[in-house]
Amino acid sequence: MKEKLIRFMQGRYGVDQFTKFLMGVALVCMILSLFTRSMVWSFLILLLLVYCYFRMFSKSITKRYAENQKYLQMTAGIRRKWASFQRNMKDRKTHHIYKCPGCKQKIRVPRGKGKIAIRCPKCHTEFIKKS
Ligand SMILES: [Zn+2]
Structure with a gap:
């Protein structure tokens, strides 16, 4: 068959x-x-x-x-x-998506790391966020 x-x-x-x-x-x-x-x-x-x-x-x-x-x-x-x-x-549970204030590029950041400085890979703007 x-x-x-x-x-x-x-x-x-x-x-x-x-x-x-x-x-x-x-x-x-x-x-x-x-x-x-x-x-x-x-x-x-x-x-x-x-x-x-x-x-x-x-x-x-x-x-x-x-x-x-x-x-x-x-x-x-x-x-x-x-x-x-x-x-x-x-x-969503493990990462947070932030938008770069300079160029609106989305950046994926792991959660639970406290305050961290994020550097945009596109325009190299640095900004501080709580992860
Ligand atoms: Zn940027």
């Missing part, structure tokens, strides 16, 4: 970031559809899932790859912001 599946998937495109994103959108639609009685959601979900499967089983790998690259390009800014937001949330 597993071998059959592997043989079936050979030469096919599979799952990429764009498909994962579309599946996420379908999931959001499913949640929204619970709160509304509109048939539009079911139709949209079906459409999204059919498109997801179409991409996964597609043999036009270069075309699908180009679509994914376009998706990644279009969302690069948002994904970068989201990643840095997640990093900051994780860092």
Whole structure:
């Protein structure tokens, strides 16, 4: 059974970031559809899932790859912001982010070190903060 599946998937495109994103959108639609009685959601979900499967089983790998690259390009800014937001949330307990008074450069400083002099790596302004 597993071998059959592997043989079936050979030469096919599979799952990429764009498909994962579309599946996420379908999931959001499913949640929204619970709160509304509109048939539009079911139709949209079906459409999204059919498109997801179409991409996964597609043999036009270069075309699908180009679509994914376009998706990644279009969302690069948002994904970068989201990643840095997640990093900051994780860092909050151990580090503090200060803005340089000279050039507004963000500087990451470990917490719990008392009063420290911080030197901006960009414009070399020194300022004193409690960490
Ligand atoms: Zn600075």
